[in-house]
Amino acid sequence: MDEIDQKWMKTAIQQAKMALELDEVPIGCVITYNNQIIARSHNQVERLNDPTAHAEMIAITSATEAVGSKYLNKCNIYITMEPCFMCAGAIHWSRFRKVVFAAADPKKGFTKYKPSVLLDKVEIIGGVLEEEARLLINRFFLRKR
């Protein structure tokens, strides 16, 4: 497993932990450019009262500001959970070339619908620090029961 991928995923997991503390579904996201973080975020659906405020959506908007371009084709995106259909669409429009996620999401993950929603050339890596990411999700939903 790529050490750099693990490193950025660790930062994404820190973001997920912040979400957990705020009683949000604990999902975190990091976007890198030239091997540096240019955006980090966590899910904020509850705080913003907005069903579109997923970690990825917030990070993408922030990254385009940082890069000064609407295309993030030289950036990588790290997410602690497999993106949903909406976020996969956003990743498509942003033209990412590498998508790394931790835990799979068989229920709402985009691969359930159509993996080809992403660009043809995109590199998709799943399972990076999966257990750690899933533990946070499980802790959240146990608390909600």
Added chain:
Amino acid sequence: MDEIDQKWMKTAIQQAKMALELDEVPIGCVITYNNQIIARSHNQVERLNDPTAHAEMIAITSATEAVGSKYLNKCNIYITMEPCFMCAGAIHWSRFRKVVFAAADPKKGFTKYKPSVLLDKVEIIGGVLEEEARLLINRFFLRKR
């Protein structure tokens, strides 16, 4: 064809015209609640330099603020073009029950990927004022050539 649907679509087309004037891909969106408009928007990808700034995404965020709830399950959404998969995902998360669009989008529209990305019970109506909406799109892309 439902007169009320046509009425709201006309307002969505006005929004698309505003986008055209601003040299944005001319797509407009209206969200109604209790037969009143609570959000209207147009595509702002270029102005905001943000690939996620589609008309629907902006309108949904605005509507959740207006309603004070992250669920828009008593709202209808009118769009001048078939939503892409990102926006279809956002429509799913917002729990809309009725989605009305004008022009179909065989290239990037969500029905190409998987119509079932929307909730099972959602009512989808396409083709309302289709010609008028498509005319704006065609005018935009002709200008770009």
